[in-house]
Amino acid sequence: MSSQNSKNVNLNGASSNKETRHIELSLKGSNLSYVPGDCLGIIPENDPELVTSLLEEMKWDTEMAVTINKQGDTLPLKEALITHFEITLLTKKIVQQAAELTENEELKKLVSEENINQLKEYIDGRDLLDLLRDFGPWKASAVEIISLLRKMPPRLYSIASSITANPEEVHLTIGAVRYTARGRERKGVCSVLCAERLQEGDTLPVFIQQNKHFNLPESQDKDIIMVGPGTGIAPFRSFIQERAVNEATGRSWLFFGDQHSSSDFLYQNELEKYQKDGVLTRLEAAFSRDTTQKVYVQHKMLENSKELFEWLENGAYFYVCGDKQYMAKDVHNILINVIEKEGVMTREAAEAYLNDMQKQGRYQRDVY
Structure with missing residues (x-):
């Protein structure tokens, strides 16, 4: 659609x-x-400027018809590169197959068994234009090179x-x-x-x-705790709007974080209005670059550990959205710390408590 x-x-x-x-x-x-x-x-399109650079680099004919699928549909080359193929990411497979299309010794060395780590390093952050510039001259036609590419993923x-x-x-x-x-x-x-x-x-x-494992509680009277720094705020804006319309009786608590409060407090006016109207019960914001000691959402959780545990004991649902690599891990560990400390229990018991919440669908994550 x-x-x-x-x-x-x-x-x-x-x-x-x-x-x-x-x-x-x-x-x-x-x-x-x-x-x-x-x-x-x-389903996005590639940057026309990047496509133009590719076509100029290879001196390809922009209007040449290329096949884009197994059904044999064709598009002019430039249009196919803009709308259909992924050109900003390399895979091991693409580089290995490309090595057969050039006499370049460096590339042949790069794809050999013993250089698997160098190949991984090469792929990281490079794109098709890098590959074509780095390892020419190419003895392949546009069609052969295009056939290495994947369809643009949504x-x-x-x-x-x-x-x-x-x-x-x-x-x-x-x-x-x-x-x-x-x-x-x-x-x-x-x-x-x-x-x-x-x-x-x-x-x-x-x-x-659909995101079956990331939803509001069915019951409107359940409390919700939301941790969403940066663009992780997105689904929580939808949660809060939904609860405002439905006049939910459950309390809500949002932890938001970003770099500077003056320029990075996303949806600040909206959130503060929701707080004033009582739709958002509590709003904790952490700004990492406003102080010499960096403050993140997990620090705010620790500062409020007593109330946080009280909410959990009262059946609150806990949601995390955003960066998987650092933030979600830190929040997970701090949550166990909070349960351990405030629930006066062992580390194992705190982990079991959180696992139990997860089984009940009361600990949900949307991380990327």
């Missing part, structure tokens, strides 16, 4: 190191529906709105990924498409991905 863009704003202030986009898409006529916790899949984003509160709309909170590596500016395929190239009135191909 396609969805039309109706709003696209940067949530960060001018002095921020980040760019987080709040995007509103219209679902009118799409028959798509979702519940809080679900994700929106977007990107999934946690939905940041409640359809009950915003009929026929879906909102997203997307952090634009931009960095410089090996002398070239790199851009996240979908995040920068949304940040830079998505104009009002443009449509995007989208679908709803």
Whole structure:
């Protein structure tokens, strides 16, 4: 289905190191529906500038017809590279197959058995243009090189709105990924498409991905504790909106974190209004760059460990959304610390308590 863009704003202030986009898409006529916790899949397009660089590097004919699937459908080469193929990520398989299309000794060495670690290192953060520049001259046709590529995978984003509160709309909170590596500016395929190239009135191909293990409690009177730093705030905005519309009686507590309170407090006005209206019972915010000692959401959890444990004992549901590598691990460990300390129990007993919560569906994570 396609969805039309109706709003696209940067949530960060001018002095921020980040760019987080709040995007509103219209679902009118799409028959798509979702519940809080679900994700929106977007099938993005590649940056036309990157595609042009590729075509120029290889001196390929932009209009040449290339086959894009097993059914034998074709597209002109430039269009196929923009809309159909993944060109910003390399895999071991692609590099190994590419080695057969060139006389380049360095590449042949890179894909040999004993250099598996160098190959992993090479792939990390490099793309098709890097590969083609690094290991030419290529004795392969455009068709042979294109046949190595994978189909563009969709990107999934946690939905940041409640359809009950915003009929026929879906909102997203997307952090634009931009960095410089090996002398070239790199851009996240979908995040920068949304940040830079998505104009009002443009449509995007989208679908709803259910997230069965990340949902509000069925009962409106259950308390919820939400930990969502950065773009991890997205599903909790949808939770809070839904509970506001349904006038839920359960209490809610949000832990939010980012770099600077002045420029990175995403949805600050909305959240503070929800707090004033009593929809959001508690709001703890941690800003890591505002103090000499970095303060993160897990520090705020420790500061409030007594109340946190009281909420858990009272049957609260605990949700975490955001970075899997660091944040979610830290939050998990701190949660065990809190249970151990406040519940006056052994580490093993605290871990068992948390496992039990998980079995009951009261500890849910949406991490990426």
